[in-house]
Amino acid sequence: MTQRKGPIENHRAVPWAPTEFGLLETFSVMTDPEGTGYVVEGSCPTCGAHLKIDWHFGNPGYKGVTVSPDVVRPKAGPRTINCDCGHDHAGRPGSAYDDGCGASWKVMLP
Amino acid sequence: MNSDDRRWAERARELGFNQLEVARRQAEAWRNGLTGVTALLGTVFIVKGRDDVTELAWWLQWWIAFLLVVAFASLIRAIFLALGAAAGETNERILLTGEDLREWTEGEVDRVGRDIGAAKRWTIAGMALIAMALLTAWLSPTAETTRPMMRVDFEGGVACGPVTFERAGYIGVTSKYGSPVDTKLWVPVDKVSLLREVPSCP
Numbered sequence: 001m002t003q004r005k006g007p008i009e010n011h012r013a014v015p016w017a018p019t020e021f022g023l024l025e026t027f028s029v030m031t032d033p034e035g036t037g038y039v040v041e042g043s044c045p046t047c048g049a050h051l052k053i054d055w056h057f058g059n060p061g062y063k064g065v066t067v068s069p070d071v072v073r074p075k076a077g078p079r080t081i082n083c084d085c086g087h088d089h090a091g092r093p094g095s096a097y098d099d100g101c102g103a104s105w106k107v108m109l110p
Numbered sequence: 111m112n113s114d115d116r117r118w119a120e121r122a123r124e125l126g127f128n129q130l131e132v133a134r135r136q137a138e139a140w141r142n143g144l145t146g147v148t149a150l151l152g153t154v155f156i157v158k159g160r161d162d163v164t165e166l167a168w169w170l171q172w173w174i175a176f177l178l179v180v181a182f183a184s185l186i187r188a189i190f191l192a193l194g195a196a197a198g199e200t201n202e203r204i205l206l207t208g209e210d211l212r213e214w215t216e217g218e219v220d221r222v223g224r225d226i227g228a229a230k231r232w233t234i235a236g237m238a239l240i241a242m243a244l245l246t247a248w249l250s251p252t253a254e255t256t257r258p259m260m261r262v263d264f265e266g267g268v269a270c271g272p273v274t275f276e277r278a279g280y281i282g283v284t285s286k287y288g289s290p291v292d293t294k295l296w297v298p299v300d301k302v303s304l305l306r307e308v309p310s311c312p
């Protein structure tokens with residue numbers, strides 16, 4: 001999930017465009033303090049929005065009823081992030097799930 | 111970068127928001143499936159009532175019981191495999207990113223295919239075992255418990271059980287009839303002092 005940090009960011013109201021970037025080193029990827037996921041933080045390469053993303057574990061097909069879940073340890077490697085800055089970017093199609101500028105990039109999961 | 115990556119990332123994020131709905135859907139699927147299991151077991155018990163089995167020899171009864179137990183186990187295994195394939199495993203948690211979801215999905219597609227195949231084989235095995243049990247019950251000669259029990263007093267003692275006359279000059283008495291330790295005793299006719307029908311043997 002994404003939180004916007006208003007005061008720090010320097011947001012550019014560029015028109016929506018599906019732009020794909022490669023791996024970005026400018027994002028930090030940290031395990032979260034409770035050990036239940038990762039916190040990824042950085043600025044969108046297109047619109048400059050400051051993004052903080054929580055990656056947590058969940059049931060991929062369905063969330064189950066068992067008490068002790070089998071947690072699948074994620075492998076190290078690149079993971080995709082789509083911009084979800086929450087600002088209005090002109091021309092964003094209604095079919096776009098993510099509420100951002102259309103930029104998409106990767107970060108390296110340790 | 112592959113533009114599919116964007117879609118997978120969206121799906122993973124969406125999934126994070128829909129966890130409760132999917133939980134309900136899965137619980138429902140499992141509930142319906144388990145109701146089906148109960149119904150099936152009931153049906154099998156009706157098909158194989160106990161009436162026609164109790165007249166069979168003890169070892170045939172045990173054989174049929176064994177076949178049915180293995181058949182149930184096979185069918186239950188089949189049902190759980192099919193349910194797992196249809197409803198999804200309930201206890202898996204992955205990191206909800208596009209890449210992890212994609213990898214999990216690919217593995218899951220393989221698993222569902224394999225489990226459905228295995229479920230089919232277990233079902234066939236279970237059905238075959240039930241058919242075998244039924245055939246055993248139908249085709250086996252019934253035990254000779256319907257023959258009258260005779261008490262035979264002779265010079266050397268007393269014997270009790272169903273009798274046969276298949277050997278000239280002898281009466282065959284099967285004592286401890288119907289138990290694993292039955293024994294057939296041949297008594298010369300001229301040694302028999304008394305032969306009478308009794309309701310049961312000691």
Ligand SMILES: [Zn+2]
Nearest residue numbers: 047085087101
């Ligand atoms: Zn933006």
Ligand SMILES: [Zn+2]
Nearest residue numbers: 044047083101
């Ligand atoms: Zn952006």
